[in-house]
Amino acid sequence: MRTFFALIRRDVTLGIRASGGAALSAAFFALIVVLAPLGLGPDMATLKSASPGLFWIAALLATLLGLERIVQPDVEDGTLDLLRLSPLPLEFVALAKIISHWLTSGLIITILAPALAPLLNLSLDAVPVLALSLLIGTPALSAIGAAAAALGASVQRGGMVLALLALPLNIPFLIFGSTAVAQAQTNTDPTQALTLLGACSLIAVVVGSIAAATSLRLNDD
Amino acid sequence: MPVLAYANPERFARLARSLTPWLLGSAVGLLLAGLFLGLFLAPPDYQQGDAARIMYVHVPAAWMAMFVYGCMALASAVAFIWKHPLADVAAKASAPIGCIFTALALITGMLWGKPMWGAWWVWDARLTSVLILFFMYLGYIVLWNAIEDPARAVRAARILALVGAINIPIIKFSVDWWNTLHQGASVFRADGPSITGSMLIPLLVMAVAYNVLYAALLLIRMRAEIAERRLRSIRLGLEFEPK
Amino acid sequence: MTDWSTFFAMGGYAAYVWPAYAISVVSLLALAIASWTWMTRAERLASSSKSAEETAPETKP
Numbered sequence: 184m185r186t187f188f189a190l191i192r193r194d195v196t197l198g199i200r201a202s203g204g205a206a207l208s209a210a211f212f213a214l215i216v217v218l219a220p221l222g223l224g225p226d227m228a229t230l231k232s233a234s235p236g237l238f239w240i241a242a243l244l245a246t247l248l249g250l251e252r253i254v255q256p257d258v259e260d261g262t263l264d265l266l267r268l269s270p271l272p273l274e275f276v277a278l279a280k281i282i283s284h285w286l287t288s289g290l291i292i293t294i295l296a297p298a299l300a301p302l303l304n305l306s307l308d309a310v311p312v313l314a315l316s317l318l319i320g321t322p323a324l325s326a327i328g329a330a331a332a333a334l335g336a337s338v339q340r341g342g343m344v345l346a347l348l349a350l351p352l353n354i355p356f357l358i359f360g361s362t363a364v365a366q367a368q369t370n371t372d373p374t375q376a377l378t379l380l381g382a383c384s385l386i387a388v389v390v391g392s393i394a395a396a397t398s399l400r401l402n403d404d
Numbered sequence: 405m406p407v408l409a410y411a412n413p414e415r416f417a418r419l420a421r422s423l424t425p426w427l428l429g430s431a432v433g434l435l436l437a438g439l440f441l442g443l444f445l446a447p448p449d450y451q452q453g454d455a456a457r458i459m460y461v462h463v464p465a466a467w468m469a470m471f472v473y474g475c476m477a478l479a480s481a482v483a484f485i486w487k488h489p490l491a492d493v494a495a496k497a498s499a500p501i502g503c504i505f506t507a508l509a510l511i512t513g514m515l516w517g518k519p520m521w522g523a524w525w526v527w528d529a530r531l532t533s534v535l536i537l538f539f540m541y542l543g544y545i546v547l548w549n550a551i552e553d554p555a556r557a558v559r560a561a562r563i564l565a566l567v568g569a570i571n572i573p574i575i576k577f578s579v580d581w582w583n584t585l586h587q588g589a590s591v592f593r594a595d596g597p598s599i600t601g602s603m604l605i606p607l608l609v610m611a612v613a614y615n616v617l618y619a620a621l622l623l624i625r626m627r628a629e630i631a632e633r634r635l636r637s638i639r640l641g642l643e644f645e646p647k
Numbered sequence: 648m649t650d651w652s653t654f655f656a657m658g659g660y661a662a663y664v665w666p667a668y669a670i671s672v673v674s675l676l677a678l679a680i681a682s683w684t685w686m687t688r689a690e691r692l693a694s695s696s697k698s699a700e701e702t703a704p705e706t707k708p
Binding site: 428435439443444448453454455457458461462465500501504507508511512515516518519617620621624625627628629631632634635638639 | 654657658659660663664666667668670671672674675678679682683685686689690692693694696
């Protein structure tokens, strides 16, 4: 367990200091939110109805950003080989990587999103649901992303490949997350969407850890 | 052990060589029969008229899109559990065929949708799912091409196919759920025409033809893949690499 | 010949029915030809380099 937390602490520190780290994810997320009205026009009613989807698409894209940095450097500099010698099962190494990626992307986005809500005219009632849906859903984005990153670890400059692998699998979270926010905005009960989001998120974290660990074992020989 | 791993693909290649002409011949025969039945003998639908004939190329392609992914996932599971080299070859060979069938299902679906629904594309649950399936095929093919070391690519592709297969029911469910929620926005009937016997026979012939064609193309692509692996291992001075 | 022109007109849906059939046939045919040429080339290369290796003096230890 000590290794587990030490690994998280190390990866979070790296994630904050690295050039492609937490700050970049946050800035990218904010930038998409700012770009949307410039593309859609400043009409407040349009923005209001589009905002749940826009926030979630921005979250999907912003969590893709830090993925390359969470596995590939460790494969290249041999840290992974050391980690495999430690008593910690590789599934937990993967889980630690998922958690540290989430702390430096999903969590930041979750905190940032309510502050950006007025820019897209999201109604005030929906803001807590937006934060809650991102809190529940973004760990799954990190989990699926980590599995994709582990698969693509042997690909040079695999950023676009990563996106192509991860984005189709992220569709359920986009659907449930943005629907929950949209329902909260139109005064419909978002409980069902949030429950489904939570259930899928749990499955994704488990499947993501196992898949990422299995792919890390690829580098066996 | 290397002898066993070498013998299996070799014996398979011999069997495939004798089967290929038969399968390819019957696929062409069945396709011609199916096209003839669909274009000439099948009656026009009483509601959709002759546009319903698109069904005979659209529906079998959509079936194959799902069936081939299932075969690919099954082969990957076999490869994952028993490390059988032929299963990896089968999964890799299936992907481009499935991708083409998926693209055909989408394109013919659009050509059918325009006269029937008045739009090239509607965000209907089935269309959306097939579109996502198309991107999953693309991801699988891209992963194969992106990893240079063949031994690693084999294992990465297995995992991707299996993770995709686990996720497909969840994606399908979420898309269906999303679609029923927005039912008010679209009042299109997504179903095809109600099927009568004279329309069912061409459809079934085309479905069988597509299946046989898949089998023939699969054998051809597996033979090519096996030959390429043999070539690679000869160049490396090894026997067949037991992957 | 009015028979044939009504057949090609496809009840007014010619612009949709014919492209659907054409693209299906053409792309499946293209896939089949591409697979076939890939296979024949790979098998020819494999068998020729194999026989070359067999006739060549043994270099492996």
